[in-house]
Structure formats: C-alpha cells, structure tokens
Amino acid sequence: MDAELFPRSRAEVVPGAVHVPDWLDAGRQRELLEACRGWARPPAGLRTVRTPGGGTMTARQVCLGWHWYPYGYARTVVDGDGSPVKPFPAWLGELGRDAVREALGATPPPYDIALINFYDGDARMGMHRDSDEESDAPVVSFSLGDTCVFRFGNTETRARPYTDVELRSGDLFVFGGAARLAYHGVPKVYPGTAPPELRLTGRLNITLRVSGR
DSSP, X not given: OOSOSSOOOOEEEETTEEEETTOSOHHHHHHHHHXXXXXXXXSSOOBOOBOTTSOBOSSEEXXXXXXXXXTEEESBOTTTTXXXXXXXXXXXXXXXXXXXXXXXXXXXXXXXXXXEEEEOTTOOEEEEOOOOSSXXXXXXXXXXXXXXXXXXXXXXXXXXXXXXXXXXXXXXXXXXXXXXXXXXXEEEEETTOSOGGGOOSSEEEEEEEOOOO
C-alpha cells in the first residue's frame, strides 16, 4: 500500500519466528518471479501434489534441489513425470542465509531445498509441520504476488493458540529454534492484491530448507 495508517514493522510472532515486511524490494521480486516462471516449466515443473489418502493439495508446487512428496524427499519427481529435480541455485541459498541473518541474527548451514507453491484465489494450505528434513535449520519463506493470511501456530497441535499474520508481496518470514516445528498454514488468499507492476495473478511462496542429507 502506498500510505499506511499504521506502518508495518518487523515482529517476532513467537520466539524464533520473525516477520520482516517488505524485505524484498521491487527489483528482487521481479527477479524471483522470472526465476519461478522458469522453474515451473517442464520437465520437473509445476505439479499438483496428491496426498496418500487420495486427495490433492489446492496449491501447486515445484521443487529445487530435492523433490518433496508426502512425506519424504527424492532426487526425481517420483509423484510426477519422473524427471530429475531441478538444481538448487547457489544465489538462492545465499539469499536465504542473508534472510536468516536479518531475521534471527544467525548464520545457518547452506540451504539445498526450495519448495515453491503457487496459490490461485481459491487455494489454501492446511495446518502442517515441516518435519521431513533431517536438519533443524530455520525455514525461510518469501512471498510474491497476492496477499495472504499466514496462520502460525504451536508445536503441539493444529488448533489454537495460533497467530494470523498478513503476508504481502516482498515479505519475509523465518522460523527456527523453538518454533521450527510449529504448525502453520494459509487459510486465505486475497485475489487481486498483488503489486500491479509484478504482473502476477495469484501468490507464490518460496520456502527454503536445509535437508541435512
């Protein structure tokens, strides 16, 4: 928004979980968007994720470095076209490490996984934990496009207590330490709220993780 009645500021949602508004400037957002468009192309491109129970996730996904599927990792798209997963770029890893330094004042080990989720206006993400990695390094999340409600909860249950955070294009969210295995999800996306200059319909979430493998 051009004018904020109450300007947004950095906030620690719970110990170890930090929201940094507007961390990505307009130029970096455009660079990330163009990279995402390339990664989304086949082979090993954007796919619909199917759950073991036979359902499907409404957010579509593409992976870099390691391919995530419910509930593990592989070097090929085992639940898609079978192609080798696209490589994880060093520059994206450095961006993630810079993000953790900014948010938590720490330097994590090198990142080697990116999960990129695309949300259209009807997509959601249920409460879940990022627990398939063998590392407890912080998770880094970049938002592009439409604004969403990001629900950040506790480590014991999908239910309350949780905090709803508004994530806009360019925002950074990092969670590690005691908050690393907290349940979180996206209950709502606000269609048409992306910055017009980005020319993106929908929301992209780029999540970086350390596999520990």
